[in-house]
Amino acid sequence: MKQKQEEKYQALLQAAMDIITEKGFEKASVAEIVKKAGVAHGTYYLYFTSKNSIVPAIAEYIFEQQLEDLKEKTDDANDIWTQLKTLIDSTFNITRTYKELIIFCYSGMAFYHSFEKWEEIYFPYYRWLETKLNQAKEKKQIDPNLRTENVVRMIIGVTEQTAENMIFSNPDIDSHTIKAFKEDLFKFIKKALV
Known part of the structure; x- marks a missing residue:
């Protein structure tokens, strides 16, 4: 434009x-x-x-913000573990920042049958993480037999689900509890990748 x-x-x-x-x-x-x-x-x-057509535009904006944040914070990170910790932190921060809009986007996208738009919106995010995982495979940081195109969706899914469950369900959740969940989530993902 x-x-x-x-x-x-x-x-x-x-x-x-x-x-x-x-x-x-x-x-x-x-x-x-x-x-x-x-x-x-x-x-x-x-x-x-x-x-109604503004719903996917809002969802796309939120994902663009997250991807921009991730790229900025992981530019100098050479290992997948730092990148994954950053992804988890960013997901929790974006979820907290845009809580009402994310809930709205979920309901709006579901109501207006825009699930195919979700895949289009997620595509750059999936590609970013897939690139990072493939680089980690080359460096022998993760299991070389993993199908990264599948694992990407699993990592993003479990990370978003954990962040949303914690933040949507517990409006007064303390930072100590969130920190513990992020640490456990990281351990869970790391164990699955090695």
């Missing part, structure tokens, strides 16, 4: 996330979103076909 178009898209996306977090999806309106974004009403429909 051209810079001006990208700015409008990002403004609409951020406005939608703010309003949905504050009011919920059902009470959020396109009129409120465009007003908060500072764009004309018709501009919304240049980027989204309906109010």
Whole structure:
């Protein structure tokens, strides 16, 4: 997208996330979103076909934030264990930061039958981790017989499930408990990989 178009898209996306977090999806309106974004009403429909079509865009934004965070924090990490610890930390942080929006995205994607969009959104994340695992195989850090394309989905799935169970179910969970879960999760994944 051209810079001006990208700015409008990002403004609409951020406005939608703010309003949905504050009011919920059902009470959020396109009129409120465009007003908060500072764009004309018709501009919304240049980027989204309906109010519902913003759901995958929000999910994609969250995953882009996580992948950007992971890449930034693992640039200098040469071993898979540091990278996996970073992945776990990042997943817990993103889950806590975007808790309401993640819950909304799950329900929205399920309701509007957008599961194929999930795979498209996850694809860069899967590829990033698969690359890291393949590098670890070459360095003999993990079992060379693992099918990394399958293991990637398992690692991401168990990590997200653990983070979501802890954060969604326990709003007052203390940092000590979260730290213990992250440590156990890391040990579980490491044991599966060697």
